[in-house]
Amino acid sequence: MHDLPLRYFHSVARTGSLSAAAEELHVAVSAVSRQIANLEDSLGLQLFERKPRGMQLTEPGELLLAYANRNQLEVKNVIAEMRGLNTLQQQKITLACPEGMAWEFLPRVCAQFRGFHPGASFDLQVVDAARASHLVKEGMVDIALTFSLTPTLGVEISLSCNSPVTALMPASHPLARQPSLTVRQLSAYPLALPHAGSTIRYLFDIACNLHGLTILPAYASHSLGAIYHAVRHSSDVIALCGAATVSGTAHRDDLVLVPMSDPQLRQRSLQVQIMAGRKLPVLVRYFLSYLEEQLLTVSKPGN
Incomplete structure (x- = not known):
């Protein structure tokens, strides 16, 4: 396949518009x-659906x-190797993750x-879970560490760990010694929850609906730091989070994590994602292995 038609195709696919690509x-x-018409003719496939608001990729176009x-x-990597830049001595590693993983876990792993x-x-780009997957699929980042409920075409899951939602509370809280909790038990106490749009809030709302509950949080925020410190500085507030998210700070701050037993809150997985079929540079592969090692450690029961 010639480079010029592919370059034009890539621009139209990325911008979603012939005029934007032309500019x-x-x-x-x-x-x-x-160029797009010639490429489709040579392949015998329709790569775009022409819509009033732009060009939408078909399934062959996505591939x-x-x-x-x-x-x-790959071309960038080869050029970097030819120039002697792609070495273990110096290289940028690009990452994407939701705010929860950027708060403590991922900065610690990068520093180590x-x-x-x-x-x-x-x-590091801090984005929502869906955007993190999109960035790695488009090659805009090397690795995404994200919570996922459904598979994403064009993304390879390098590692998937079960990451159920847990309840975070002070060690002195009346529920702190329970082996597990339900959303009905939580409803008797003030809660600190993320805004709608996060996987935690999505699963929590489903569980509440199934129990016929309407729960208004005492604190709601997009910031994990705000939610965490609302618990830390209160005696009765409970937050919901993943264990890996606060694994390095909870014990230090005399907070405990209690598992949630509602099936809906146990569906979530924490995934390390890379672009499907891409050959990663050497240093990125080394970091990927180290990241997976650390993630498996914090995901073990009891950690």
Whole structure:
């Protein structure tokens, strides 16, 4: 496949518009349209659905976009190797994760890794779970560490750990010694919860609906730090979180994690995701292995 049609295809797929792609490529719209039509003719496949608001990829188009993204990254890696830049001494590792994993766990893992490889640098994007998967699928980051409920086309799951939602509370709380809890038991106490849109709030709302409960939180925030400290500085407030999210701080702050027994709150998995089919640079592969090692450690029961 020639490079020029693929470059035009990649631009249209990324911008979702012939005119936006033409502006990006500094060519006429007719030139972009002609290249896309020629590419579809040569493949015998429709790559886009032409819609009033732009160009939407078909299933074959999604597959070709995944190839184009991998191809672009491979070319960059080869050029870096030729210039002697792709070494273990110095390389940027790009990451994406939701706010919960960026709060304590991932910065700690990155800092520990730099102790072994001081030349490594990190670029971390803090986004919602769906966006993290999208960024790794498009090749905009090397690795995504994210909570997932459904699979994503074009994304390879390098590691998946069960990450049920747990209740976080002061060690002195009346429920702190319970072996497990239900949302009905939590309803008697003030709660600190993330805003709608997070996987925790989504699963919590489902569990409440099934129990016929309407629970208004005492604290609601997009910030894990705000939720965590609402619990830390209170005697009766309970928050919901994943164990890996606060594994390095809860014990220090005299807080405990109690498992939730509602099936809906046990469905979540914490995934390490990479672009499907991509050959990662050496240092990124080393970090990936180290990240998975640390994640398995904090995901063990009792940690």
